[in-house]
Amino acid sequence: MSTIGFSQPVEWLTSLEAAQRLSLIQNKMIVMTWEDSMTLPLPVTIKDENGVRRYIDDLFKNGILINLLKEHFILVSVNESEYPKMIEKIENKRSTSYIDKFNDDSLKVMDANGTIVNVDAPYQEFFDIATFIQNYAINTEFINAELKSYYDVQNFVTTFRLSSRYLDMASYVFSQSREEFVNVSSIYLKEAEKFLIEEAMDNQEAFQQKIELKQLEQELVLGNPKKVLRKLKRLDPTEINDINNTLVSFLYFTSYLMRKDETNASNYRSDISLIDLKWASAIINSYVKL
Numbered sequence: 001m002s003t004i005g006f007s008q009p010v011e012w013l014t015s016l017e018a019a020q021r022l023s024l025i026q027n028k029m030i031v032m033t034w035e036d037s038m039t040l041p042l043p044v045t046i047k048d049e050n051g052v053r054r055y056i057d058d059l060f061k062n063g064i065l066i067n068l069l070k071e072h073f074i075l076v077s078v079n080e081s082e083y084p085k086m087i088e089k090i091e092n093k094r095s096t097s098y099i100d101k102f103n104d105d106s107l108k109v110m111d112a113n114g115t116i117v118n119v120d121a122p123y124q125e126f127f128d129i130a131t132f133i134q135n136y137a138i139n140t141e142f143i144n145a146e147l148k149s150y151y152d153v154q155n156f157v158t159t160f161r162l163s164s165r166y167l168d169m170a171s172y173v174f175s176q177s178r179e180e181f182v183n184v185s186s187i188y189l190k191e192a193e194k195f196l197i198e199e200a201m202d203n204q205e206a207f208q209q210k211i212e213l214k215q216l217e218q219e220l221v222l223g224n225p226k227k228v229l230r231k232l233k234r235l236d237p238t239e240i241n242d243i244n245n246t247l248v249s250f251l252y253f254t255s256y257l258m259r260k261d262e263t264n265a266s267n268y269r270s271d272i273s274l275i276d277l278k279w280a281s282a283i284i285n286s287y288v289k290l
Contacts, residue, residue: 012038012077016086016114019076023112024148027141030110031073036080037105045126055126065129072137073109086114094187095119109136112147115187117180135177142169150188156195156207163188164214168279170221171286178286182218189214206241213247220251220283225258246272254280 012033013019019030041058044065048054056062069075078086090102101108101119107127109117118136140147146162166185170178193211196204216228232251240248249271256265257280272280 012075014077014079016076016078016082019074020112020114020151023074023140024144024151026074027139027144028072028074029117029136029138029140030076030112030114031069032076032078032108032110034080034083034105035077038077040105042107043126044129046129059127059129068129069133072133089114093191098187107132111140111184113151115184117177117184119183120180131176135174135180138169138173138181142172154191154195156192156199156201159188159195160192160207160211163192167214167218167221171282175286179222182221185218186215189218203241203243206243209241210244210247213244213251216251217247220254220258221286223258225255228255229259246276250276250280254283258284 013022014035016030016032019032022028023030038060042060044056044059044062046054046056046065056065059065066075087099087102090099094102098116098119101116101121106121107118111117143162143165146158146165149158150162152158163185166181166188170181170185173181189211193208196207196211201207216231219225219228228251232248232255235248249268253265253268253272253276256262256268269277
C-alpha cells in the first residue's frame with residue numbers, strides 16, 4: 001500500500017442474514033465479528049509499496065484498511081443479543097475448536113450459510129491483513145449454485161453437493177488455507193450423513209458408502225494418498241455398490257499417480273471419465289505444491 005493512514009471508519013453491516021444474502025449476490029466470503037469486539041484494538045501489520053512492514057494500532061479505526069477488506073469480503077458486525085439464537089444452531093453440532101472460534105473476539109471468515117472457515121487460525125500479536133486476504137478472499141462463483149441451493153433448502157442432496165463442491169474448490173486455494181476449506185467440506189459431509197439417516201432415503205447403504213469414500217477423497221486433497229490406499233485395500237470389492245464403482249476407481253487411480261505408480265494407476269484409467277481425469281490432475285498438481 002502506498003499510503004496507510006486514518007480516515008473515517010467504514011460502516012459494517014449489522015445483520016448476518018443481510019450479509020449472507022449479499023455474499024450470494026457478490027460471490028464473496030463474509031468477515032464477521034462481534035460488535036463488542038470492535039471496542040478492543042486489533043493491531044495490524046502490512047507492507048507498504050517499498051516492502052517496509054508497517055504496524056497499525058487498530059484495524060477498526062483505520063478506514064483505509066477496512067475499505068481494503070471490504071473490496072474482498074462482506075463485512076458484518078453482530079450484536080451480542082443475537083448470540084443465543086446463533087449458538088443454538090451450532091451447539092452440539094460443531095467441534096470444540098469451532099465453538100471457541102465462534103465465541104472469541106477474532107475476525108471470523110464465513111460462507112454465505114454462516115459456516116466458519118478459519119476455525120484453526122491462531123491468534124497473532126499483529127494481524128497480517130495481506131495474508132488474511134490471500135488465504136480467504138475466495139471468489140465463490142465456483143460454488144454459488146450449491147451455496148444457494150443449501151441456503152434455500154437443507155437436505156441430504158443439497159448438503160452433500162455443497163460438501164463435494166467445496167472439496168473441488170479446495171485444490172485451487174492457497175495451500176495455507178487448503179486444510180481449512182477441506183474442513184468446511186467435512187462439516188457439510190457430516191451434516192449430509194445426519195440428513196441421510198433422518199430422511200430414510202432409498203439405497204441408503206450405498207449413499208452411506210459414498211460418504212465414506214468422499215472422506216477418503218478429502219484425504220487425497222490433503223496429500224495423503226498412502227492413507228487412502230491403505231483404507232481402500234480393506235474394502236471388500238463385492239460390497240462396493242454399483243453407484244460407487246467409478247468413485248472407487250478414481251480414488252485408486254489418483255492415489256497411485258500421487259505416489260508415482262503409473263503401472264497400478266493404468267489399471268483404473270479406463271474406468272473414469274475425462275472430468276475425473278481433470279480433477280485428478282488438479283489434485284496432483286496442488287499436492288506437488290504442498
